[in-house]
Amino acid sequence: MPELPEVETVRAGIEQHVVGRTVAAAEVFNPRAVRRDLAGPDGFAAAMAGRTFLRAERRGKYLWFALDDTEALLAHLGMSGQFIVGDPDRPLSPHVRVRFTFTDGGPDLRFTDQRTFGHLWLVPLADPDDRSRVVPEPIAHIAPDPLESAFDPKAFAERLARKKTQLKRALLDQSLISGIGNIYADEALWRAKLHWARSTETLRPAEVSRLLEAVRDVLSEALKAGGTSFDALYVNVNGESGYFDRSLNAYGREGEPCGRCATPIRRDAFMNRSSYSCPTCQKAVGAVRAQVGAAR
Numbered sequence: 001m002p003e004l005p006e007v008e009t010v011r012a013g014i015e016q017h018v019v020g021r022t023v024a025a026a027e028v029f030n031p032r033a034v035r036r037d038l039a040g041p042d043g044f045a046a047a048m049a050g051r052t053f054l055r056a057e058r059r060g061k062y063l064w065f066a067l068d069d070t071e072a073l074l075a076h077l078g079m080s081g082q083f084i085v086g087d088p089d090r091p092l093s094p095h096v097r098v099r100f101t102f103t104d105g106g107p108d109l110r111f112t113d114q115r116t117f118g119h120l121w122l123v124p125l126a127d128p129d130d131r132s133r134v135v136p137e138p139i140a141h142i143a144p145d146p147l148e149s150a151f152d153p154k155a156f157a158e159r160l161a162r163k164k165t166q167l168k169r170a171l172l173d174q175s176l177i178s179g180i181g182n183i184y185a186d187e188a189l190w191r192a193k194l195h196w197a198r199s200t201e202t203l204r205p206a207e208v209s210r211l212l213e214a215v216r217d218v219l220s221e222a223l224k225a226g227g228t229s230f231d232a233l234y235v236n237v238n239g240e241s242g243y244f245d246r247s248l249n250a251y252g253r254e255g256e257p258c259g260r261c262a263t264p265i266r267r268d269a270f271m272n273r274s275s276y277s278c279p280t281c282q283k284a285v286g287a288v289r290a291q292v293g294a295a296r
């Protein structure tokens with residue numbers, strides 16, 4: 001599933017290849033790809049014709065392309081969505097859901113999605129008072145991600161303390177901080193030497209700072225790794241097979257030695273998924289210790 005670094009790689013690719021160009025035609029090959037758009041597939045296609053992609057922006061895992069001051073094309077990649085830019089005459093693969101051709105006759109933009117969880121949506125732009133920039137209305141409730149200029153570390157720390165939940169749950173809560181999925185949460189917690197089940201109200205300011213630094217470092221490094229593999233005409237989504245896999249310290253490494261202290265990495269069940277951590281570097285404290293059976 002694409003996380004922030006993968007989505008940012010796609011955004012950068014679209015910025016490079018598509019921004020500034022005007023849509024000649026939009027073709028919807030599978031109506032599921034525009035299922036949230038009230039205008040339906042034909043209405044969506046008609047509304048996109050003649051529009052110019054003015055900016056490519058991102059918040060967390062959402063991408064949007066401003067079309068003027070009031071509207072944007074919003075995209076969510078779901079599990080397997082990709083944007084691919086290429087020669088407009090190449091054959092259509094069966095997974096192409098929507099295609100945009102451009103008035104300049106140059107490379108087209110194809111939204112492909114094997115599992116059809118992703119979607120595109122023509123939406124109004126909102127400008128709520130507490131945001132430093134304009135975001136699409138349907139995602140106005142999503143908190144800024146840690147790589148955005150709108151992200152406010154002090155406000156994050158205050159809200160985190162009030163959450164009174166497990167630290168990893170808070171990191172995955174898109175209304176508190178966006179763009180962090182299971183993999184990057186585990187990696188950031190390992191780097192910050194914090195236990196995933198730690199109760200958020202017990203965190204000291206220095207620990208929150210350390211956590212935010214770790215989150216930013218992990219996302220930035222993964223972004224660099226994701227950015228290495230896209231060439232001129234391919235707007236890449238790295239997904240779980242990305243280059244960054246080689247840099248993982250905790251996620252998916254159960255039983256392997258911790259890179260800092262050589263203690264085997266431990267896996268705990270977490271919200272129908274897993275949490276990977278080092279039992280030595282990421283000490284469970286107090287109630288957390290009993291809860292996760294740290295004595296095991």
Ligand SMILES: [Zn+2]
Nearest residue numbers: 258261278281
């Ligand atoms: Zn360790």
